[in-house]
Amino acid sequence: MIKLKKISVLLLMIIFNIAIFTACWDNKDLTEKAFVTAVGVDKTDEGKIQLTLQIVKPTVVKAGEQGAPQEEAFWVFTTTGDTIFEAAKNQLTTVNRKPFYNHADLMVLGEKFARSGIMEALDFWERNHEPRLGADIIVAKGTTAEEILKAKSDLEKIPSMHIKSILENNKALAKIKKITIIDVLKQLIQPGLSPAIGAIEVVKKEKVQKIENMKIESTAVFKMDKLIGWLNATQTRGLLFIQNEVKNAVYSIDNPLDESKKISIEISSSKGKIDVKTVDGKLVLLIEIKAIGNIADQQGNGDLTKKEIFKKLSKETEKAMKKDIEDVVNIAQKKYKSDIFGFGEVVYKKHLDYWKQVKDDWSDVFSNAPVEIKVEVKIRGTGIVGKPSKVR
Amino acid sequence: MLRYFSRLLNYFVLKAKNDSVLDSKYYLETEKIPRSIDAVKEKLKRIFSDSGDFVLREIALGENSEVKILVAFIDGITNKQTVNINILKALMVESRISNLNRVVNKETIVDILKDNLLSVGDLKIISDFKHTVDDILAGDTIIYIDGQDVAFKADTKGWESRGVEEPDTEAVVRGPREGFTETLRTNTALLRRKIRNPNLKFEMIKLGEQTNTDVCICYIKGIANPDIIETVKRRLENIKIDAILESGYIEEFIEDEPFSIFPTVGNSEKPDVVAAKLLEGRIAILCDGTPFALTVPYLLIETIQASEDYYSRPYFASIARFARVLAFLGSVILPSFYVALISFHADVIPFKLLLSVSASREGLPTSAFTEALLMVLSFELLREAGVRMPRPIGQAVSIVGALVLGEAAVKAGLVSNLMIMVTALTAISSFVVPPMGGTIPILRVLFLIPANILGFMGLFLSIFVVLIHLCSLRSFGVPYTSPFAPLDGMGLKDSIVRFPIWSMFTRPKAIIGNKNRRAKYRMKINYIKKED
Numbered sequence: 045m046i047k048l049k050k051i052s053v054l055l056l057m058i059i060f061n062i063a064i065f066t067a068c069w070d071n072k073d074l075t076e077k078a079f080v081t082a083v084g085v086d087k088t089d090e091g092k093i094q095l096t097l098q099i100v101k102p103t104v105v106k107a108g109e110q111g112a113p114q115e116e117a118f119w120v121f122t123t124t125g126d127t128i129f130e131a132a133k134n135q136l137t138t139v140n141r142k143p144f145y146n147h148a149d150l151m152v153l154g155e156k157f158a159r160s161g162i163m164e165a166l167d168f169w170e171r172n173h174e175p176r177l178g179a180d181i182i183v184a185k186g187t188t189a190e191e192i193l194k195a196k197s198d199l200e201k202i203p204s205m206h207i208k209s210i211l212e213n214n215k216a217l218a219k220i221k222k223i224t225i226i227d228v229l230k231q232l233i234q235p236g237l238s239p240a241i242g243a244i245e246v247v248k249k250e251k252v253q254k255i256e257n258m259k260i261e262s263t264a265v266f267k268m269d270k271l272i273g274w275l276n277a278t279q280t281r282g283l284l285f286i287q288n289e290v291k292n293a294v295y296s297i298d299n300p301l302d303e304s305k306k307i308s309i310e311i312s313s314s315k316g317k318i319d320v321k322t323v324d325g326k327l328v329l330l331i332e333i334k335a336i337g338n339i340a341d342q343q344g345n346g347d348l349t350k351k352e353i354f355k356k357l358s359k360e361t362e363k364a365m366k367k368d369i370e371d372v373v374n375i376a377q378k379k380y381k382s383d384i385f386g387f388g389e390v391v392y393k394k395h396l397d398y399w400k401q402v403k404d405d406w407s408d409v410f411s412n413a414p415v416e417i418k419v420e421v422k423i424r425g426t427g428i429v430g431k432p433s434k435v436r
Numbered sequence: 437m438l439r440y441f442s443r444l445l446n447y448f449v450l451k452a453k454n455d456s457v458l459d460s461k462y463y464l465e466t467e468k469i470p471r472s473i474d475a476v477k478e479k480l481k482r483i484f485s486d487s488g489d490f491v492l493r494e495i496a497l498g499e500n501s502e503v504k505i506l507v508a509f510i511d512g513i514t515n516k517q518t519v520n521i522n523i524l525k526a527l528m529v530e531s532r533i534s535n536l537n538r539v540v541n542k543e544t545i546v547d548i549l550k551d552n553l554l555s556v557g558d559l560k561i562i563s564d565f566k567h568t569v570d571d572i573l574a575g576d577t578i579i580y581i582d583g584q585d586v587a588f589k590a591d592t593k594g595w596e597s598r599g600v601e602e603p604d605t606e607a608v609v610r611g612p613r614e615g616f617t618e619t620l621r622t623n624t625a626l627l628r629r630k631i632r633n634p635n636l637k638f639e640m641i642k643l644g645e646q647t648n649t650d651v652c653i654c655y656i657k658g659i660a661n662p663d664i665i666e667t668v669k670r671r672l673e674n675i676k677i678d679a680i681l682e683s684g685y686i687e688e689f690i691e692d693e694p695f696s697i698f699p700t701v702g703n704s705e706k707p708d709v710v711a712a713k714l715l716e717g718r719i720a721i722l723c724d725g726t727p728f729a730l731t732v733p734y735l736l737i738e739t740i741q742a743s744e745d746y747y748s749r750p751y752f753a754s755i756a757r758f759a760r761v762l763a764f765l766g767s768v769i770l771p772s773f774y775v776a777l778i779s780f781h782a783d784v785i786p787f788k789l790l791l792s793v794s795a796s797r798e799g800l801p802t803s804a805f806t807e808a809l810l811m812v813l814s815f816e817l818l819r820e821a822g823v824r825m826p827r828p829i830g831q832a833v834s835i836v837g838a839l840v841l842g843e844a845a846v847k848a849g850l851v852s853n854l855m856i857m858v859t860a861l862t863a864i865s866s867f868v869v870p871p872m873g874g875t876i877p878i879l880r881v882l883f884l885i886p887a888n889i890l891g892f893m894g895l896f897l898s899i900f901v902v903l904i905h906l907c908s909l910r911s912f913g914v915p916y917t918s919p920f921a922p923l924d925g926m927g928l929k930d931s932i933v934r935f936p937i938w939s940m941f942t943r944p945k946a947i948i949g950n951k952n953r954r955a956k957y958r959m960k961i962n963y964i965k966k967e968d
Contacts, residue, residue: 047440048440051440071779071780071803071888071889071891072779073778073779073797073803073804074778074782074790074793074794074797074804075794075797075798075799075800077782077794079787079790079791079794081787100791102790102791102792102794102795102798103795103798105791105795106791106792106795106796144782146782146783147782147783147787147790149787174783176783
């Protein structure tokens, strides 16, 4: 009988626990969830937060596969609130389903919001259990996040997928800065490091906006968590080289055999490294890039398969790359005074005593430090042909 | 929990102990055969009263017919030819032709019958009356003699029986196609033909107070573990029940853990399978009246072993075993995994898959759990119908089943496409591991409930519960999960990967112990060089 009592008490405890501690794992059917694919954060003129959600309609996506889609497969919705969480909760006054952030893979920040500091949005993202820290983040240059998220796409049913795939293209072209929220967070807590986030801008104005009218090639420069300026495409490329994020890049240089013609060099792999050293108690920043390239195409039909020409080609490429890098270092040092490369982190790791002295006015120290840039390019191949085919 | 139930049962057992099952037995104590033939006749007539198939012939031998003989048998379970020619004709006709009648008297009758008249292969002298009755019931013919306290038992068993056919339950592509029959003697013969070794022992025992069923314990002396043999004998002897109609009756009595949903006693219909198990030190229990032989100890690993694994090449056999393990896990876990995924963990589904799952579930009135339960149960319904249905109607069932489970359910908006797929996969998989056929559906439903309450956590919790139970199980003292736990390196060669037969040097250690070598290292193959 005692055994029976024990067992029943145990059973009761288990049932009780299941009943009260299951709140977090609430059993929600898929049909009760609204899948958010992208989140946009803006600041209104009154200083409130405006949250834009791009919500997918799965049935339309599926139905569209059989024939032409009857309606848009997504739905964009905007709410405002004093804080992001409040704005997010205000959604429920209109949306019949519970927004589901687990698959929100893109966060767009309006320029105005970015200038006032992005930490608020990141905190919401970090604190909540649903959103993914691996989501990509971009800044809407010269516009609002709402406009970007409202844009349609002819190529994808879900526009945020389109933007995501453009960001994936960074592997093929070193002009796109792709960064995830967790990386931005890491950079923000790193000593002396400021994030640089890819920016999307509208190229052509249209009444019903389309993703096809936008492009991602510039980069937003932050100082701490506030947007302070932009890098253009070539500067972005320089930044990516320094941050060792280049997989493929293209440089067009003069043909050494014929000055009026051009040759494309495809960088196929690159290793970028930053370092610091102290000369006479003064900080010197070091940048070292080692790259390997191929001849991708050639105007004119000279024979390039000679050692001297290869040397010339690599010199030319080095020069072009160096120009990009100097450009971006220059603008970061002089114009924005923001250490987007992470020299501060290197100093912190290697020369802690020195870091303690300069950490309060690091941006001044950084912007006044001389920079040494070493670029080394090796031209390896000429594609799958040696000499070009001659046209008679 | 199980222990609690078994205690509850024990209470009823104690209560029932006073009511003996022996109440209605034909109660015969061991006693001598009466010398007077009339007393014998009287007794037999009383015992076999109202039995139309009981035959009693009284024959008189001797010059003046002074020696009376009583021939008793049951018509239908005796071989008519033997009874008529070798016994009746010998006694009635040949005794007179050969002039033996002259020397027959009360003193010589026993020797003359034994040496000159009864030309039956298996002839025994019995002095116990109870035994003679038992033997008559078993199909033997008993010859009682007037004035003697002994009787002759002639083996005349013979009845209509099914031939040795290929069993339906264990079909093979390669391997012997013979299967056991309902006759015990045929079955022992089939085994004896596989293992021609005097060490193959068949110990007979009678079980069932009413049915007196012959049960045979088979083992190979010298290989089988004597402790386990002793255990089996003891457990069989302790069976007190009025009827043993199938080996399943015995199985339930001798199981180590009678409440476990996992089988701890194996069965097979094929002599080659049973022979292989005997050679691995297991013990087989053959039961008269059924083609299913029991084998003990039965381990978890045997559920994924098929006889064909050893007849086909090791590579393919290993793939087949992988498939069986996968099928077992899949058919148990898949529905609950699906429910947990849909209801709790939408975040781990890839986005594009999520979209299609969500689109297919759009507008459904049922939750994933109800949907899964509905489909799992309706499949069980169909399966049961398929088995019980008379063959000609079988096709109709499959058509209706395909329609109900397939198109119609989706079109009616009751279940989603994906659930149909999950059910179909589950159903197919459950047929891959036949020994687990009774366990899988229970586990499947058992896992669904925690998966619906706690998601993956609940699912894994229940998996752990089952694992713990498996590890605690014993079959005749042998750990159920051997050779994995406790680990037996050599035994692993015959587990999920089937090693070449020449490399399995030892028999299962958990069953036999350490002295268990069965094969030598494979010799190098030498080619004979032709010299010119």
